[in-house]
Amino acid sequence: MTISNASNSELSQAQEPARHQEGKIKYILIGIALLYLALVLLIPAVNVFVQAFQGGVGAFLQALQTPDFIHAAQLTLIIAAIVVPVNTIFGLCAAWAIARHQFPGRALAISIIDLPFSISPVVAGLMIVLLYGRNGWLGPILEAANFRVIFALPGMIIATAFVTLPFVAREVIPVLEEVGTDQEEAARTLGAKDWEIFWRVTLPNIRWGLLYGVILTNARAMGEFGAVAVVSGNIARRTQTLPLFVEESYKQYHTQSAFAAAVILGCLAVVTLVLKEIVERKTRIKDVE
Amino acid sequence: MAVSSSPEIRVRRPNVWQQLNQVSWAWRITVVYLSIMLLIPTAAMLLRASTDGPVRFWQVATSPIALSAYEVTFVTAFIASAINGVFGTLLAWVLVRYDFPFKRIVDAIVDLPFALPTAVAGLTLATVYSDNGWIGSLLAPLGIKIAFTRLGVGVAMTFISLPFVVRTVQPVLQEMEKDVEESAWSLGASQFQTFWRVILPPLMPAILTGVALGFSRAVGEYGSTVLVAANMPFQDLIAPVLVFQRLEQYDYSGATAIGTVMLAISLGILLGINLLQAWGRRYDYK
Numbered sequence: 112m113t114i115s116n117a118s119n120s121e122l123s124q125a126q127e128p129a130r131h132q133e134g135k136i137k138y139i140l141i142g143i144a145l146l147y148l149a150l151v152l153l154i155p156a157v158n159v160f161v162q163a164f165q166g167g168v169g170a171f172l173q174a175l176q177t178p179d180f181i182h183a184a185q186l187t188l189i190i191a192a193i194v195v196p197v198n199t200i201f202g203l204c205a206a207w208a209i210a211r212h213q214f215p216g217r218a219l220a221i222s223i224i225d226l227p228f229s230i231s232p233v234v235a236g237l238m239i240v241l242l243y244g245r246n247g248w249l250g251p252i253l254e255a256a257n258f259r260v261i262f263a264l265p266g267m268i269i270a271t272a273f274v275t276l277p278f279v280a281r282e283v284i285p286v287l288e289e290v291g292t293d294q295e296e297a298a299r300t301l302g303a304k305d306w307e308i309f310w311r312v313t314l315p316n317i318r319w320g321l322l323y324g325v326i327l328t329n330a331r332a333m334g335e336f337g338a339v340a341v342v343s344g345n346i347a348r349r350t351q352t353l354p355l356f357v358e359e360s361y362k363q364y365h366t367q368s369a370f371a372a373a374v375i376l377g378c379l380a381v382v383t384l385v386l387k388e389i390v391e392r393k394t395r396i397k398d399v400e
Numbered sequence: 401m402a403v404s405s406s407p408e409i410r411v412r413r414p415n416v417w418q419q420l421n422q423v424s425w426a427w428r429i430t431v432v433y434l435s436i437m438l439l440i441p442t443a444a445m446l447l448r449a450s451t452d453g454p455v456r457f458w459q460v461a462t463s464p465i466a467l468s469a470y471e472v473t474f475v476t477a478f479i480a481s482a483i484n485g486v487f488g489t490l491l492a493w494v495l496v497r498y499d500f501p502f503k504r505i506v507d508a509i510v511d512l513p514f515a516l517p518t519a520v521a522g523l524t525l526a527t528v529y530s531d532n533g534w535i536g537s538l539l540a541p542l543g544i545k546i547a548f549t550r551l552g553v554g555v556a557m558t559f560i561s562l563p564f565v566v567r568t569v570q571p572v573l574q575e576m577e578k579d580v581e582e583s584a585w586s587l588g589a590s591q592f593q594t595f596w597r598v599i600l601p602p603l604m605p606a607i608l609t610g611v612a613l614g615f616s617r618a619v620g621e622y623g624s625t626v627l628v629a630a631n632m633p634f635q636d637l638i639a640p641v642l643v644f645q646r647l648e649q650y651d652y653s654g655a656t657a658i659g660t661v662m663l664a665i666s667l668g669i670l671l672g673i674n675l676l677q678a679w680g681r682r683y684d685y686k
Contacts, residue, residue: 136591137498144494145506147487151559152512154534155524162527201433204426222674226438229666229673231620233640234659237647238441241448246652248444273437327514334517337622337640341647354519358627361523373520380515384508387515 159377163370174371182348183356184375189264190339190352191332194271198328202279203321207313209280210287221284227276235273236341239266262344267352270338275328282324283317290316319394323387330383334376442663449660452653460657465633466642470661473639476550477618480557481564485611488565489603495566496573510567513560518623525556526628548630553638556624561614568610572603572680605680612676616669620662 163171174180209220227235241247243260253260260266294316298308314321336354343350345359353372360369449457460466494500495507513521529536529546536546546552576599584594622640629636631645639662646655 140490141494141498141500144487144491148491148506148509150535151555151562152509155521155528155559156509156512156516158528158534159520159524162524201429204429205434207426208430218674222670223434223438225670229616229620229670231622231640231643231659231662231666233622233643234445234620234662234666235441237643237655237659238445240647241652241656242441242444269437273441276437330515330517334515334519336517336519337620337644340622341644354517354623357517357519357523358623361526361627369523373523376517376520380512380517380520383515384511387511388504388508 156377159370159373162366163374165370166367170367171371171374174368175375177368179347179351180356180368180372183351183353183372186264186267186351187333187353190268190271191329193268194275194332195325195329198272198275199279199321199325201276202283202324202328205280206283206287206317210284211292221281224277224280227274232270232274232335232337233341236270236338239270239273239338239342243269261342262346262350264350266342267339267350270342271332271335274335274338275331278328278331279321279324282320282327286317286320287313319390323390326383326386326390330379333379445656445659445663448652449656452657456653457657457660460654461661465637466639466658466661468634469637469639469642469658472550472553472636473619474665476554476638477557477561477615477621480554480618481561481611481615483558484561484565484614485607488562488610488614489569489607492566492569492573496570510563513562518560518621519627521559522556522624522627525559525624526552529555529628547628548636550629550636552628553625553636556628557618557621560621560624561618564614564617565607565610568606568613569603572606576602605676605682609673609676609680612669612673616666616673619669620666 205224209217209224240261243249243253243266245254245261249260258265260269290313294312295308298312303311334354335352336358339352340355340358343352343355345351345355347356347359351359353376357369357372357376360366360372452460491510495503495510526547528534529539529552531537531540531545531547533547539546544551546555581594581598584598585591589597620640622644625638626641626644629638629641631637631641639658643655643659643662646652646658
């Protein structure tokens, strides 16, 4: 709409040199694009930091020292520390299995791996509750073994693993396909074992794609809200992660705590974006070579 | 990529069994993990949905409150992703074709919704767009309330679906040859004609794919929308929140029925995205 309107108004001046017109349209378009980005993204992002430090640095630091916050931060780190390696290993296996083989239903396999992206996190959490909950398939068995999954850490780990499952595989598959098999086959003819081939040939080739996938997995694992909220029960100091802490504090009108925790999670986002930028630059340099 | 390959020499013989055996551990991990994480939970939900019988399922899935939640979710998500279809294309265009200060930073910021936890997005959008927030306070005198209304849900959905169109359109624009446009110009086409007839058609599959991806994300979104909405039934209650509320009331049948409808719709969208991407590829090798 905007683009066509801007061009439409210029129609009457079609006789003018194209370059002059382009210059004017250029600034209008840049202006609209930046205004849109500011309204939707930038102003809200800056707001997080301003709100958190409104009461001064002291109030901010104090909010970070409450036992509820510390426990939530620890839990978030524990979940990420378990989910990220597990999904990295799975992602590598799945990527290798899919990128290195032609088989019927290959497109379907990729779609299945992508599935967690299109399933609502709340529905993902619901599935886990229906499977491991008290009335679920595995509920009675787990209860007999005295092992709690729902409203406990294992359920939160499963929920986080579910929503972050595709990232590594979907970043690594295209890189593996592009690199091709020549180097691996050469290594094999030279007598390298599977593990050696993977470690010395495949891994160096895919390292940036892999790193990208791991960064995204980590960001989502630490930031996941919906799926974890469903399975955790959101009990302070027991099953409350940082995103849940943000929501809970906000609902209880503890705005300072909510924004302090939000800043910590916001920093995670900034670090993620910076790392992503570095990875992209590295791959671009490789492209030029 | 300087790859000196000799296609005649093939180390691997076309023995299927041997091929499978070579990487069987990778296959086994993939299949077992996918089954445990994805297929069994999905099956659990579908079977749970079928135990109540089709009549009961239909009753719960199409109850007035559920229908209004679908309406709020899908219509708002559609509008949000369509808005991003327009502005995302514009952003991609500006980022690919023009140079301006801080362009690299702007380019990086586009990915913020991927990196920022949704609870933080919801919290800050609710604050910025509330009646005394930075942007909300400017709109309040005009009688426009955003936070805790359906408009707020729309803003949150716009936020989280913003990167999809930009990131699908950007590479296509980058590969597009500028001389096609220039020849259109030299043949006397106006800028509008050039845009409408030369630039837009090859971009369309990418734009639609981005819109569909954003729509899919917006429909399932929970974290940002739950914080920015008042979650009032028949007003701004979205389907994921309804599932959550049903679960909190231990109404497993209700949660399952609505969850199954949402799953079916997500699968439909996924299929649509795959078809759109296949359609986009027809421009690849010409």
